[in-house]
Amino acid sequence: MDFSATGGIAAHMLIDGQWIAPRAGAVIAVDNPADETVIGTIPEGTAQDAARAIDAAHRAQPAWAALPAVDRGRAVRKLAALVAERTEELARLITREQGKPIGQARGEVGAVVGFLEHAAENARRIEGDIVASDNRDEEIHIRRHPYGVVVGLTAWNYPAALAARKIGPALVAGNSFVLLGHEITPFSGLFIAALAEKAGIPRGVINVVTGRGAVVGQALVEHPETALVTMTGSNRAGQQIFRSAAEGMKVLRLELGGKAPFIVMEDAEIDRAVAAAVTARYTNCGQICTCNERMYLHQDIADEFLEKFVAASKALRIGDPMGDPDMGPKVSAGEVAKVQSIVDAAVAQGAEVLLQGGPLNDGPYAKGHWIAPTILEVRDNASPVMGQEVFGPVAPVMRVPDFDTALAMANDTAFGLSAYVFTQDHRRLMQTPYRLKFGEIYVNRANGEQFQAFHNGWGHSGLGGEDGKYGFDGYLRKQTLYMNWGYPVRRGQGGLAAHWEEKT
Known part of the structure; x- marks a missing residue:
């Protein structure tokens, strides 16, 4: 089967080593998100x-x-x-x-x-x-x-x-x-x-x-x-x-889904945190389960962080994915509409727009499923944009007075896949794995699992996990085999059986 065909791929199913053609007329068309x-x-x-x-x-x-x-x-x-x-x-x-x-x-x-x-x-x-x-x-x-x-x-x-x-x-x-x-x-x-x-x-x-x-x-x-x-x-x-x-x-x-908190404390390396926030929010147009989905910034550094983060977000190149921009399109029109509906609901409830993005649909974006970054400052952690998985280039931000507040807000979710913490305080770092209720935590770095680690979610983020020795297992x-090679096991002798018999 020629997957490089420019005239269109007519794929079959693979069953028992045979490529099985579709029944007459029973096909699903697959679109290119960049030009439809x-x-x-x-x-x-x-x-x-x-x-x-x-x-x-x-x-x-x-x-x-x-x-x-x-x-x-x-x-x-x-x-x-x-x-x-x-x-x-x-x-x-x-x-x-x-x-x-x-x-x-x-x-x-x-x-x-x-x-x-x-x-x-x-x-x-x-x-x-x-x-x-x-x-x-x-x-x-x-x-x-x-x-x-x-x-x-x-x-x-x-x-x-x-x-x-x-x-x-x-x-x-x-x-x-x-x-x-x-x-x-x-x-x-x-x-x-x-x-x-x-x-x-x-x-x-x-x-x-x-x-x-x-x-x-x-x-x-x-x-x-x-x-x-x-x-x-x-x-x-x-x-x-x-x-x-x-x-x-x-x-x-x-x-399953995630709603990763991105916590930045007053002692963090701000430039490093900003770079990680950009990578973790906008890679693959924000369509990653471990993405930076909501940010909690210490009030002492929030202005500096946001100035740099907004500037970096504005500078992102959006365009033809074959030209290797920073961001390509969303995967479908339905996904664009879903993301924008979450933004609209947040703004209706009082979120302040720090960077106006949203759907792009004219000029070079007349065809395709395009959307530009949006940054919102939110006052209430109960806002829909802080609770729902956006899965797109939208960054909601809240200011917090201290580490305890950031952790409490971060844990106020049914999700438990990934989280981020940026601080140089050793005591905070040691507390983090005990107090953050997430299966995967990135400390002072952007996202990106490694093959030998373990990728797993807590709560509504899933069951089991993947990667490394634990994923393989x-x-x-x-x-379990009880391998006895000759000595007779009498009734009442050994292990739980004897315990149970004594009780009965």
């Missing part, structure tokens, strides 16, 4: 397509799991190398379907390679435990096994990196995989999967279905052979998956 041209089509999949993909993955998984883990790791490492060889092609595809500047798209491809390589390194790290038994001539073995079929549901903001983040560890752990990328940005995941056979990954181990989440995604989640669902997306979608997975008792790993389940 149709760049291709994908099949509008059905529940039956989802079942075929799960069945293929179920058949392929035992043989894949039976391979030595190091062989699975070699295949995933080969997949990483094949992606790296085609960095520019994949980066341009990401930019065309998602809208991020080409330099940021190249960075996303680098993340794809990094996620796959790090997963491959875990092939020799699948470990268990031997625990001493209370019984003579017996050991307790705790082993790790793959779950079986893993379903991956990915968001549209990082379509390639999110797919690789899930595919790599799932496969190295011995699972098979079925991917459903978002229908707005489906081509990146298909591109990666197309390289699987060349990497030595057997047919059926990676499958990709396309279509709408409400139909295909629900069928994938509810299928009886689906053992684990890993999803990155909105809270609404995560809650629906939670409900759909309940009857089948599926294992869930959900990375989430793709393995534990099994």
Whole structure:
């Protein structure tokens, strides 16, 4: 399949190693956010397509799991190398379907390679435990096994990196995989999967279905052979998956929304904090779950910080993402409207506009989904712009008198993904992890996870987590064996059984 086609991509689904064409007329058009041209089509999949993909993955998984883990790791490492060889092609595809500047798209491809390589390194790290038994001539073995079929549901903001983040560890752990990328940005995941056979990954181990989440995604989640669902997306979608997975008792790993507080104290390095605030707010047009979503500035430095932050925001270059500006378009017209509605509600409730941005729709922006940065000074932490995830280039700011107030306001949310703290006070730094109720905290730096760390949310920001040894371990389940080699275990002897019998 030619993903570089300029005349339009006619994508198929990948099921059991075969490219499956769409049913007559059953296609979804995919637009370029920069100019609204149709760049291709994908099949509008059905529940039956989802079942075929799960069945293929179920058949392929035992043989894949039976391979030595190091062989699975070699295949995933080969997949990483094949992606790296085609960095520019994949980066341009990401930019065309998602809208991020080409330099940021190249960075996303680098993340794809990094996620796959790090997963491959875990092939020799699948470990268990031997625990001493209370019984003579017996050991307790705790082993790790793959779950079986893993379903991956990915968001549209990082379509390639999110797919690789899930595919790599799932496969190295011995699972098979079925991917459903978002229908707005489906081509990146298909591109990666197309390289699987060349990497030595057997047919059926990676499958990709396309279509709408409400139909295909629900069928994938509810299928009886689906053992684990890993999803990155909105809270609404995560809650629906939670409900759909309940009857089948599926294992869930959900990375959902965020509302990251960005706290700057009076002793912070202001220029460093401003630079980090700009990066963490406007990268990918603010479409990152760990973005700087609300700022709490100590009143003593607020004027200086805002003067520099407003100037830096005004200076951002917005334009054709292939020209590598600072900001490209939002992913869709609906996203632009959603962002502006949150701004309008905040202004109606008294927010002061420090930088007037909003939708751009004339001149070079006549076509596409363009929006300029907006900065608001807010007086009330209950303002909608301080509570709702904006996921766009809008920066709400509040002045705070002290660290305690900043922490209290930061924690006043159902979200718990990421947070930022800028201070040079050692006592404050030591208090931060105990008092900020977030799974990931950036101290004196901008956002950007690392492959060997652990990316997880608290509260409404999700369940489970990704990356590093803890993320990898989430793709393995534990099994306990009581290995007795000859000494008879009599009734009432040893461990909890004896305790229970004594009580009864």
